[in-house]
Amino acid sequence: MIDPDIVKEDEMELLLKDIFSLYDYDFTQYSKASLKRRLNRICMIDKFTSFAELRYKLNNDASYLPRFIEEITVNVTEMFRDPHFYKTLRDHILPVLGTHPFIRIWVAGCSTGEEAYSLAILLQEANLYHKSLLYATDINPGVLDKASKGIFPKNTLAQYEENYALSGGKKTLHPIMYLAMIW
Numbered sequence: 001m002i003d004p005d006i007v008k009e010d011e012m013e014l015l016l017k018d019i020f021s022l023y024d025y026d027f028t029q030y031s032k033a034s035l036k037r038r039l040n041r042i043c044m045i046d047k048f049t050s051f052a053e054l055r056y057k058l059n060n061d062a063s064y065l066p067r068f069i070e071e072i073t074v075n076v077t078e079m080f081r082d083p084h085f086y087k088t089l090r091d092h093i094l095p096v097l098g099t100h101p102f103i104r105i106w107v108a109g110c111s112t113g114e115e116a117y118s119l120a121i122l123l124q125e126a127n128l129y130h131k132s133l134l135y136a137t138d139i140n141p142g143v144l145d146k147a148s149k150g151i152f153p154k155n156t157l158a159q160y161e162e163n164y165a166l167s168g169g170k171k172t173l174h175p176i177m178y179l180a181m182i183w
């Protein structure tokens with residue numbers, strides 16, 4: 001029987017140092033409570049009988065890193081998540097950015113892409129899309145793959161529409177564009 005609380009704080013610190021020195025990924029600023037939960041979970045799912053075994057795997061098998069990152073990262077996202085932020089962007093920031101010849105926006109942790117697509121919609125509605133370049137990156141290869149497909153579950157539509165309206169959107173998320181995004 002695997003101990004469901006296999007991860008101890010001091011061991012976790014050692015693992016984070018290993019990952020930083022071996023792979024250059026720095027998880028040291030992540031919420032310790034959330035990391036601990038996720039490390040315990042990965043030990044359970046991948047059947048590591050001790051934390052040392054997980055550490056050994058990461059230290060000796062680079063091909064395990066993507067799997068580890070997929071389990072460790074928190075990928076919660078929504079279109080127009082935090083509508084007030086998007087309203088401020090729409091009403092106050094884009095009009096200023098629009099006075100520049102070229103706009104570049106970097107979504108540094110884009111998850112499955114909802115934030116990047118929301119920004120693209122705002123830029124399109126402000127007639128700035130043609131002179132904009134959006135970069136969307138993420139440490140987790142699985143979510144990036146989903147982001148590049150631009151396909152979102154149908155059951156998210158109502159929430160995303162509500163967020164969009166609260167962000168000052170005057171239209172509906174275009175049905176034809178949206179149908180292409182639905183599975």
Ligand SMILES: C[S@@+](CC[C@H](N)C(=O)[O-])C[C@H]1O[C@@H](n2cnc3c(N)ncnc32)[C@H](O)[C@@H]1O
Nearest residue numbers: 073074075076077078109110111115138139140
């Ligand atoms: C909670 S999601 C937020 C997604 C989106 N930015 C939003 O606000 O809706 C955080 C994302 O950041 C990514 N992430 C975490 N650390 C990262 C790092 N060091 N470099 C790139 N992406 C990272 C995670 O994989 C996750 O998909």
